[in-house]
Amino acid sequence: MMRLGLQVPNFTWSDDQCQLGDTFATIVQRAERAGLYSLWVMDHFFQLPVFGPVEHEMLEGYSTLTFAAGHTNRIKLGMLVAGVTYRYPGLLVKTATTLDVLSHGRAYFGIGAAWNEEEHQGLGVPFPSIAERFECLEETLQIAHQMWEGSEKPYQGKHYQLARPLNVPSSVQKPHPPILIGGTGERKTLRLVAQYGDAWNVSLRQVSRDELRRKLEVLRDHCQSIGRPYADIEKTTLDTNLRITRDGRDNSLTPAAAIEHFRELANLGIDQAIFNTPNVTDLELFDLLATEIIPVVEQIEATSR
Template structure:
């Protein structure tokens, strides 16, 4: 079982001047603790359930580039990039750059996007859900084309590329893993089966098991080995939990078929405690 860390909030007690040093320390601590992955959200405003829109929020890929310079082993990803936030080829170039500069440690996390409020506020076009999924599939097709070195023109419904050149290519082979976030059974999981290297789910054991069954069915229809896809789940870490309790929960997820659990940072006032706890969990869970 691999252990990841998501940093969803930058509202540190000492204000904006603390964001760089504190986030940098979180990244270094997570790297040294042996965690597998470090993630930030692709939002421009803070989201409901975490805080108020006016709270501090970093641009995702700038933040990960900063973290890459401070770390050596931990993989780096956005959970997940909203498909409407960037042109597909620009997103591929951005993730490629992160991969090259980090020594081959980047992920491409991507999804159909959901936060209409921040998009409207900042002038980002936010089409209806059906079109967002069309754009998501075209983006995945463009991504595979560019990372395979295919420079032939791409003609889609929403995107047209005359020459999808990506030079230089990513270091990670065959390419940075593509993780699709979301658990919609008709569209999202079909795209996972067809294009992705990993998926990310939320929910309790019964719901998670059901989603895996649906994904398995999509893989069968796409003639794709179900085992090829890394199954990840996101969970909120509680500092009140013991290492043993967390490890037991991970064991249950491992029995369901999950490969990685990404824990959302528990306490923005004491992030080092959260990372230290996860380091102990990673050490214990590494025997599986």
């Protein structure tokens, strides 16, 4: 069954900042009522240029997801994706576990190697080399698995040392919240997905359809090399600024065109299509999702598995 998820990367909706929380609560409630499978926010502290000036509103991700959990009951919640540099791994796993517990088992654990040097420098966060960031990412994934297994034995890594990685309460989801790793690298990222992950996400702004097809085959090869069933990995994509309207005005997609777009992704082997949209505050969007799009998309089976 093909699933749809909504990412909310932009919080600049009104000059009245006091309305921000109310607007976001309305969006997440509409997303759940429409039948969307998941809701995502970015792990950024400055706004990204693709969405607006760097000075525009940006909320801390896990606080935002916890707020969303309090206004919903069923929709899955995750960061797309947490940067490994922003939080010590033991505290990151504890934070993700807390979200899973308070949401009754609705958390994804999205994580990646981080990339935005500007916000690291701006907020005084160390920004190591890309090679070191990937080493930190692998150690964090190892720590996450150990903590969710309930093992309190000391962890001794190159970058992190944990004397007692205690994690109580444990997650509601067993054996742990799905671990989603984001990125496009075929040698490092996709190997980590095969070895440690439950899901992979790639932005469609970064890859063509042919490149996506090739990367899925690379992921399959990594799975085969370690004896991991390829079908165990949830394959997800992110569409940026995907606008859907009833009549396709202003170069947007009609419901039929949106369904065809999602069908093409499913035919490539994608299980969940996540998107963000500039018209996220429009009720029309959620009406179309609920009545015309999601009921059809949920009948589509991913192929090429």
